[in-house]
Amino acid sequence: xxxxxxxxxxxxxxxxxxxxxxxxxxxxxxxxxxxxxxxxxxxxxxxxxxxxxxxxxxxxxxxxxxxxxxxxxxxxxxxxxxxxxxxxxxxxxxxxxxxxxxxxxxxxxxxxxxxxxxxxxxxxxxxxxxxxxxxxxxxxxxxxxxxxxxxxxxxxxxxxxxxxxxxxxxxxxxxxxxxxxxxxxxxxxxxxxxxxxxxxxxxxxxxxxxxxxxxxxxxxxxxxxxxxxxxxxxxxxxxxxxxxxxxxxxxxxxxxxxxxxxxxxxxxxxxxxxxxxxxxxxxxxxxxxxxxxxxxxxxxxxxxxxxxxxxxxxxxxxxxxxxxxxxxxxxxx
Amino acid sequence: xxxxxxxxxxxxxxxxxxxxxxxxxxxxxxxxxxxxxxxxxxxxxxxxxxxxxxxxxxxxxxxxxxxxxxxxxxxxxxxxxxxxxxxxxxxxxxxxxxxxxxxxxxxxxxxxxxxxxxxxxxxxxxxxxxxxxxxxxxxxxxxxxxxxxxxxxxxxxxxxxxxxxxxxxxxxxxxxxxxxxxxxxxxxxxxxxxxxxxxxxxxxxxxxxxxxxxxxxxxxxxxxxxxxxxxx
Numbered sequence: 420x421x422x423x424x425x426x427x428x429x430x431x432x433x434x435x436x437x438x439x440x441x442x443x444x445x446x447x448x449x450x451x452x453x454x455x456x457x458x459x460x461x462x463x464x465x466x467x468x469x470x471x472x473x474x475x476x477x478x479x480x481x482x483x484x485x486x487x488x489x490x491x492x493x494x495x496x497x498x499x500x501x502x503x504x505x506x507x508x509x510x511x512x513x514x515x516x517x518x519x520x521x522x523x524x525x526x527x528x529x530x531x532x533x534x535x536x537x538x539x540x541x542x543x544x545x546x547x548x549x550x551x552x553x554x555x556x557x558x559x560x561x562x563x564x565x566x567x568x569x570x571x572x573x574x575x576x577x578x579x580x581x582x583x584x585x586x587x588x589x590x591x592x593x594x595x596x597x598x599x600x601x602x603x604x605x606x607x608x609x610x611x612x613x614x615x616x617x618x619x620x621x622x623x624x625x626x627x628x629x630x631x632x633x634x635x636x637x638x639x640x641x642x643x644x645x646x647x648x649x650x651x652x653x654x655x656x657x658x659x660x661x662x663x664x665x666x667x668x669x670x671x672x673x674x675x676x677x678x679x680x681x682x683x684x685x686x687x688x689x690x691x692x693x694x695x696x697x698x699x700x701x702x703x704x705x706x707x708x709x710x711x712x713x714x715x716x717x718x719x720x721x722x723x724x725x726x727x728x729x730x731x732x733x734x735x736x737x738x739x740x741x742x743x744x745x746x747x748x749x750x751x752x
Numbered sequence: 753x754x755x756x757x758x759x760x761x762x763x764x765x766x767x768x769x770x771x772x773x774x775x776x777x778x779x780x781x782x783x784x785x786x787x788x789x790x791x792x793x794x795x796x797x798x799x800x801x802x803x804x805x806x807x808x809x810x811x812x813x814x815x816x817x818x819x820x821x822x823x824x825x826x827x828x829x830x831x832x833x834x835x836x837x838x839x840x841x842x843x844x845x846x847x848x849x850x851x852x853x854x855x856x857x858x859x860x861x862x863x864x865x866x867x868x869x870x871x872x873x874x875x876x877x878x879x880x881x882x883x884x885x886x887x888x889x890x891x892x893x894x895x896x897x898x899x900x901x902x903x904x905x906x907x908x909x910x911x912x913x914x915x916x917x918x919x920x921x922x923x924x925x926x927x928x929x930x931x932x933x934x935x936x937x938x939x940x941x942x943x944x945x946x947x948x949x950x951x952x953x954x955x956x957x958x959x960x961x962x963x964x965x966x967x968x969x970x971x972x973x974x975x976x977x978x979x980x981x982x983x984x
Contacts, residue, residue, distance in 0.1 A: 470890055499892035510887035514906050514981045524891045527901070555981040575891065 420579060420611040421446040421469060426478035428464050428635075438464040439475070440635040446628075448578075451605055451612040453626035453643070455619065455658060461635040462615045466583050469613065470502045471495060483578050500528060503572035507584035509564040511556040517567045518543060518552040524575040542570035546600060562593030569600060573608075580604075582614045586621055598624050619658055623647065623710050631655050647708060647715045648680040660706050673722040673729050674703065677736060678743045681713040688739065689720070698723060698732040714741075759952035769953070772940055777960060779854040780936035783926050787861035788919045794862065795869025795918070796911075798825065800899055802870065803877045810885065811895035828867040833925050836864050837932065854935030861922050861929065869918045876910035877903055909980035916972025920965050927961055937961050 421444075428439040438461045446452040456462050467473040468480060471487050480487045485498055511520050518539050525535035543549050546566040556564055565585060572580060582601065586594040602625045605612050614626060622629050622643060629646055631639040633654035639646060650656045677688070693699055700720045707716030720736075722729040736744045763769045801821060805813030828836070837860040844856040880903045888902045904911070930938025937957045945954030977983065 472886060472890060493894075496892040496894060499890060502890070504887065504890040506883055506887060508881075508883050510881065510883040512884060512902065512906060513881075514908060514979075516981075523901075527888075527891060527893055527897055555984055557982045558984055581890075 420448040420450070420483060421452075421613065422481040423465075423468070424479045424481075426465070426468050426475045426480060428461075428468060428473055429476045437635050439468060441478070442632075442635075442637045443478075444630055444637060444640060446611060446613060448611055449605070449609045450628060451602070451614065451626050453614045453616065453622035453629040454632055455616055455622050455629055456632035456654070457658075458617055460632045462617070462632050463583055464635075465632060466504075466581050466613060466615045469579075469581055470499055470504060500524070500575045501577050502579045502581065503575065503577035504581040504583065505565065505568045505572050505585045507587045509556070509561070509568045509588075511564055511567060511571070513556050516553050516555055517548060517559070520556070520567055521570045521574055523571060528575060538574065539570075542573055543567075545573070545604075546570045560593070561589050562596060565589065565593070565597050566600065569597075569604070573604065573610075577610065579611045579613065582612065582616075584615055584617070587616065587618070594621070595624070601625065623708055631658060644681055644710055644713070644715050647710065648678050648717070673724065675720050675722060675733065675736070675744050675746055677718045677720055678745075679707055679714040679716055679718075680741055680743060681710075681715060688718075688736075688742070692732060692735055696731050696735050698728050698735070700732060756952055759950050760956075763952055763956060769944075772944060773937075773956065773960065776935075776937040776940040776957060777964070780923065780926055780938070780961070780964065783854045783858055783861065783934070783936060784919060784923045787858050787865060787922050787926070788915070790858075791862045791865035791922065792869055792915055792918055794866040796873055798866065798870035799873035799877055800903075802874045803903070804895060804899060810889070810898050825867040825870055828863065829871070833864050833928060834932065836860065837929060840864075852933040857926060857929040857934035857936075861925055864925055865918060865922050868921065869914065872914045872917060873911065876907050876914055879910070880906050909976045909982075912972060912976040912979055916969060916976070919968050919972070923961065923965060923968070937964075 423442055423444050426439060426442045427437070430436040430438055440461075442465060454462050454465060464473055468475045469482065471480065475488065478488070482498065482502060487495060487498055490498060512523065515523070518536065521539040521542050522535040525538060530538075540549065540552060543552055546569055548563060548566050548570070551559065551563065551567075556567065559567065568585075580601070585601075586597050589597065598621065601612060601614075604610060605625075614621060616622060626643050628641065629643050630637050631646070631650075631652065631654050633652075638652045639650065639655045646655060647659055650659045689700060689702060700722055703719040703721050705716070705718040707714055707718065709715075720732075722732050733744065736742065798821070801813070802818075802825075803809055804811050805818050805821075807815070807818075831839075837857070840860040840863050841851045841856065843863070844859045845851050847859055848855045850856050884906060885898060885902060888898050893902065926934060926936055927938030927941070928934075930936055930940070930942050937960055941954045941957035944950060945952075945957060
């Protein structure tokens with residue numbers, strides 16, 4: 420549905436800023452795709468390259484089979500109606516009512532007023548704000564504003580929904596509600612969703628695949644569960660384990676990293692280790708997450724000093740399903 | 753002082769003065785309303801060009817055009833009104849056939865006020881939320897639609913305030929125009945007051961101008977506030 424090929428964006432000015440460097444990626448139809456990175460990593464610029472709010476300095480952008488980078492302004496505007504976008508600051512028209520905001524894209528497209536209002540009301544009902552049709556944005560909470568923005572985004576029946584930090588200005592509860600709504604719309608309409616965020620929690624909540632952006636470059640792309648259970652790059656590890664582990668607090672030897680890669684549920688692994696083979700281990704650090712009901716993440720275990728006990732524990736761990744074990748030498752590397 | 757009071761009494765006792773003041777009010781109101789309406793439209797168009805045609809605007813125009821536009825506006829703004837009026841009076845002669853009177857003062861008022869209004873409105877339009885414009889672009893709005901459906905409606909309260917300020921400024925200019933042949937309360941103050949050493953007439957004419965300004969400001973302020981949907 421979306422295909423970026425060797426996309427770069429350089430801002431020229433007093434000093435050149437390479438906001439996006441040679442990014443290639445593909446998003447499948449109906450997918451919820453996350454792009455994650457720290458602030459300043461170039462996420463917002465990258466997502467704006469998808470609808471050409473920022474024109475890439477190099478590379479091509481193709482959405483729904485149309486190469487946007489090759490289009491004239493008028494044709495580009497027609498294509499943009501298929502690519503909706505929601506923003507961190509909602510960007511509603513403050514002098515229009517909620518209903519008029521939702522009707523705005525229809526008005527732009529030249530729809531009949533009656534039909535537009537009917538469709539607008541349907542969409543407001545969909546986002547559960549039918550009773551706010553006549554209210555002005557200033558009267559709404561942040562979560563409600565984003566719902567109106569979503570309804571507005573859907574008005575032109577888009578094929579793609581771009582979300583630029585859409586939940587970053589919201590409290591955790593509203594964030595969840597908005598993500599649920601996006602997920603529901605994705606399931607019901609098959610719309611392709613791209614989510615830009617700096618919050619790992621957002622990605623793990625609804626994304627199927629994720630790309631990690633670091634200083635403008637794509638450093639890792641893959642299924643969310645793979646990247647969560649086993650990030651390959653420094654940037655990936657920093658995002659997955661934001662608090663990190665203070666290395667010097669760990670013992671130098673006998674540390675293993677146990678990775679849960681999607682066993683059907685958490686097993687009380689440490690307890691069963693103690694009961695089944697009588698070995699006590701220290702949990703030095705753990706970061707596990709529940710993704711779609713499956714356990715993902717890693718745990719750092721300190722094995723006993725006694726080599727025989729350590730070997731027994733290691734063998735036991737290696738025998739567990741859905742768990743991989745490796746010696747964590749690199750923690751002091 | 754005694755003279756002043758006897759003049760004051762005379763003003764309220766003689767119908768001649770009353771008629772003079774009523775005429776003055778009418779001429780001032782008339783020339784100010786017409787000039788403001790036309791100058792505001794011109795200024796609005798110029799302001800939209802300045803904002804939209806900027807190199808970061810929604811439809812950048814060639815730099816030479818923008819430079820010229822800016823320079824012309826700056827020059828017109830920096831010439832003192834009375835002098836500008838003298839320059840523009842031939843235009844009045846051409847347009848309305850006379851250099852004297854209320855109607856003759858309207859073209860100079862427009863030429864003087866339009867660039868001022870352009871800058872005033874430009875400032876307001878530039879304050880349109882960038883994010884909202886970006887959202888409109890993302891929806892596929894054309895530059896014209898962005899101006900017509902986003903910038904102007906979103907700035908409506910600020911535009912009403914600009915209109916009020918423009919109205920009051922033109923009212924002041926119009927009073928000045930009275931000194932060199934324009935009509936209105938300015939003429940009354942100068943011709944019947946200052947030139948005839950009748951300071952009571954001058955004072956009354958001035959007070960009337962102040963009252964007109966107050967009324968304009970109150971109405972403008974009320975309308976701007978009522979139009980702003982962010983204040984609920």
